[in-house]
Amino acid sequence: MTLEQTILDVARRAKVASSSLLSLSTITKNRVLIRVADLLLKEEEALQSANNKDLQLGTEKGLSAAMLDRLRLTDTVINSMVTALHELCALPDPIGKIEDFVKRPNGMLVGRMRVPLGVIAMIYESRPNVTVDAAALCLKTGNAVILRGGSEAIHSNLALAGILKKALISQGVDEDAVQVIPVTDRQAIDILLTQDELIDLVIPRGGESLIRFVAQNSRIPVLKHYKGVCHIFVDRDADLEKAVPLVINSKTHRPGVCNALEGLLIHQDVAAAYLPVLAAALAEKGVELRGCPQSTAISAQIGSASESDWGTEFLDLTLCVKVVKDFDEAKAYIQKYGSRHTETIVTENYSTAQRFLGEIDASAVMINASTRFNDGGQLGLGAEIGISTTKLHAYGPMGLEELTTRKFIVYGQGQVRE
Amino acid sequence: MTLEQTILDVARRAKVASSSLLSLSTITKNRVLIRVADLLLKEEEALQSANNKDLQLGTEKGLSAAMLDRLRLTDTVINSMVTALHELCALPDPIGKIEDFVKRPNGMLVGRMRVPLGVIAMIYESRPNVTVDAAALCLKTGNAVILRGGSEAIHSNLALAGILKKALISQGVDEDAVQVIPVTDRQAIDILLTQDELIDLVIPRGGESLIRFVAQNSRIPVLKHYKGVCHIFVDRDADLEKAVPLVINSKTHRPGVCNALEGLLIHQDVAAAYLPVLAAALAEKGVELRGCPQSTAISAQIGSASESDWGTEFLDLTLCVKVVKDFDEAKAYIQKYGSRHTETIVTENYSTAQRFLGEIDASAVMINASTRFNDGGQLGLGAEIGISTTKLHAYGPMGLEELTTRKFIVYGQGQVRE
Numbered sequence: 144m145t146l147e148q149t150i151l152d153v154a155r156r157a158k159v160a161s162s163s164l165l166s167l168s169t170i171t172k173n174r175v176l177i178r179v180a181d182l183l184l185k186e187e188e189a190l191q192s193a194n195n196k197d198l199q200l201g202t203e204k205g206l207s208a209a210m211l212d213r214l215r216l217t218d219t220v221i222n223s224m225v226t227a228l229h230e231l232c233a234l235p236d237p238i239g240k241i242e243d244f245v246k247r248p249n250g251m252l253v254g255r256m257r258v259p260l261g262v263i264a265m266i267y268e269s270r271p272n273v274t275v276d277a278a279a280l281c282l283k284t285g286n287a288v289i290l291r292g293g294s295e296a297i298h299s300n301l302a303l304a305g306i307l308k309k310a311l312i313s314q315g316v317d318e319d320a321v322q323v324i325p326v327t328d329r330q331a332i333d334i335l336l337t338q339d340e341l342i343d344l345v346i347p348r349g350g351e352s353l354i355r356f357v358a359q360n361s362r363i364p365v366l367k368h369y370k371g372v373c374h375i376f377v378d379r380d381a382d383l384e385k386a387v388p389l390v391i392n393s394k395t396h397r398p399g400v401c402n403a404l405e406g407l408l409i410h411q412d413v414a415a416a417y418l419p420v421l422a423a424a425l426a427e428k429g430v431e432l433r434g435c436p437q438s439t440a441i442s443a444q445i446g447s448a449s450e451s452d453w454g455t456e457f458l459d460l461t462l463c464v465k466v467v468k469d470f471d472e473a474k475a476y477i478q479k480y481g482s483r484h485t486e487t488i489v490t491e492n493y494s495t496a497q498r499f500l501g502e503i504d505a506s507a508v509m510i511n512a513s514t515r516f517n518d519g520g521q522l523g524l525g526a527e528i529g530i531s532t533t534k535l536h537a538y539g540p541m542g543l544e545e546l547t548t549r550k551f552i553v554y555g556q557g558q559v560r561e
Numbered sequence: 562m563t564l565e566q567t568i569l570d571v572a573r574r575a576k577v578a579s580s581s582l583l584s585l586s587t588i589t590k591n592r593v594l595i596r597v598a599d600l601l602l603k604e605e606e607a608l609q610s611a612n613n614k615d616l617q618l619g620t621e622k623g624l625s626a627a628m629l630d631r632l633r634l635t636d637t638v639i640n641s642m643v644t645a646l647h648e649l650c651a652l653p654d655p656i657g658k659i660e661d662f663v664k665r666p667n668g669m670l671v672g673r674m675r676v677p678l679g680v681i682a683m684i685y686e687s688r689p690n691v692t693v694d695a696a697a698l699c700l701k702t703g704n705a706v707i708l709r710g711g712s713e714a715i716h717s718n719l720a721l722a723g724i725l726k727k728a729l730i731s732q733g734v735d736e737d738a739v740q741v742i743p744v745t746d747r748q749a750i751d752i753l754l755t756q757d758e759l760i761d762l763v764i765p766r767g768g769e770s771l772i773r774f775v776a777q778n779s780r781i782p783v784l785k786h787y788k789g790v791c792h793i794f795v796d797r798d799a800d801l802e803k804a805v806p807l808v809i810n811s812k813t814h815r816p817g818v819c820n821a822l823e824g825l826l827i828h829q830d831v832a833a834a835y836l837p838v839l840a841a842a843l844a845e846k847g848v849e850l851r852g853c854p855q856s857t858a859i860s861a862q863i864g865s866a867s868e869s870d871w872g873t874e875f876l877d878l879t880l881c882v883k884v885v886k887d888f889d890e891a892k893a894y895i896q897k898y899g900s901r902h903t904e905t906i907v908t909e910n911y912s913t914a915q916r917f918l919g920e921i922d923a924s925a926v927m928i929n930a931s932t933r934f935n936d937g938g939q940l941g942l943g944a945e946i947g948i949s950t951t952k953l954h955a956y957g958p959m960g961l962e963e964l965t966t967r968k969f970i971v972y973g974q975g976q977v978r979e
Contacts, residue, residue, distance in 0.1 A: 165919065239919065247940075251930055251934065343952055364782060384975075385975035388977050389975060391977075396978055500674065500970050501674075502583050504676070506968055507969040508968060508970050508971070509970070510971065510973055511976075512972075512973025515978040516973075516976070522969055523665055533782070534762075535678070536954040538968050548953070550925065550956055550957060551924060551925040553927035553930045554928050554929075555927060555929040555930025556929055557802075558929075558931060559806050559807060559809075559814070559933070560931050
């Protein structure tokens, strides 16, 4: 088979499988998930030997220690996959739920039933545990899934695919419901992205360049976020005792992730009083501060920011600091430099807080809470397949419900239109 | 200005306007709508003289009588726009509504607030009343809108844009919230479709070729439907007294629209008894029937279908007829030839009805109701900006809610992540 035939074959089989998933009961879906968990433990040795092949090839190719680390299927990683599968079983199944049921004047009952999207393609980089996470979330929501992981993880991913297929077959489910693209050719992605008749959604996860590539080349709808440039605005009416831990937690809890703090805005009326305290606390945690002239004049611990620092996603212990005149300047700054990911205000003022919630455009807008809470688990979704900073279909963390859509259903008694 | 500069300028101004719309009250938005209605009546004469220019140019260009008819802003058309505006005022404003409010274990309150999408581009053909309908729906939902109508309606559309702007200004709203692209150049669409940094959604309305062009060239998410190939499956347990009016209404109430019936499937066990009655009723209404060999053998009123008839959107008094062995064959036929628009079963059997609702994949799935009900107004949405047969974001008729998205909001008291 040519590469194109291989990809088309995968996509066609996924489409066929997706149709059979429509009538699957929650019980069967959960049984598959439990079976996957069991097999992960039972076949741990074979899994890790496949993973070793990837690690060896990766070492030969000169992958960085950090990349090799992400690639490694340690006992801890495998156990966390098993735990996640059990947690997913416990979550309610959104499929089949009927919402917004109304009786129309002519007696028809009209509702909206949650149904799967159909076929989802996941395109992601090194971490092989995404293979199991994504497959499990798609299966729980009745979607067929096509998985395209990084080439450096191909042996691990194929071994995981083997386990997933075994679990599907054991419960009489079409094994094509989960497929790993068996080739590492980069061109496979181009072909995949043009199958808009067969695939309903593409979710890319990885670096900004991968995501931009997918977004620009896909004929299929894409749910994505490029980056997280998150801010905290310490308002004139902020409580300093809240502001300090919030800024520290948002910046230093895990600096390398998308919901980490990248910019601190502070109202000019409290800058002189609060900035020295905040700067000292941040410096103590090893954070390098780059600020506007007003802020450097207030605290010697703040260095000068260059123009390119504003709006940068540092993913590191570096933070921009800017003194702003008022709410409007903070809002304008966030609009210009933010990435519509997470924005927090620290304030005790009721009206200012409400204005911030209403007027700031981001997937999560928070009052007196750490930016680190913008996460499916933390916000109560139970599980997360990614986060969207585009507004169509999903905005913010995507849980099970975001992998579904709603169709109209009508219970009639013979009604015709007049 | 070059064409590209013109389009970019429109899009940039729309983006700026969209931000100011975020804090607009429902009262102000409704006042603008009422003002538009008043101005449509007050300036009817000027409007019709602009429309006459389009009609004259259209006549010279040799437009068909049907096209000229769609282009004409008669008193009736203007009055229906006025009525629609008043009805839209009466509908609840979805913006700002907070849903799924939960308290998290750490005490944070998490909710999802309905917010506008941002900037919407409408690309449509001849009917100038779409200009007012679309602008009104976008305004009510706090979205800025860029309108690109057919070149043959440009004078009418610019006159309507003038009225819309006057109404916006009268209530102190940014007039750039509604903009009609002032040039008729086809290339304007290409430029528009690449502005994914400025425009959040594109909705094309018109013929299949326009919609395909937009879908294939857009970097911006598109909500669309290509066509409506709708079916009725008359099940073995159908009530003939319901089946006849349902089929007649679905097929002949308005044959030229997307929710009209294009295919009739009938269970083999009742074909001999029911088909002659159905065929006679349809023939009496002037419907030409094209059927499978089994159906032509049953009724002389049914001609032979050719292969290309299956799945055709006739938009006319023509109907395909097929006898099927059972539910599964009906389902397979619908999956193969349907367009995921509207599918109806006629049955008195509880289990068969429930199975149809669950297993048929279409934006509206109905039991014992006319396919003609798949319409925003009929299903209770109050207003409709189009219909989607893709599953992302919206599936089926799109009302006000489908022009919004939800952001996460968090009311914290200083919580940090452990």
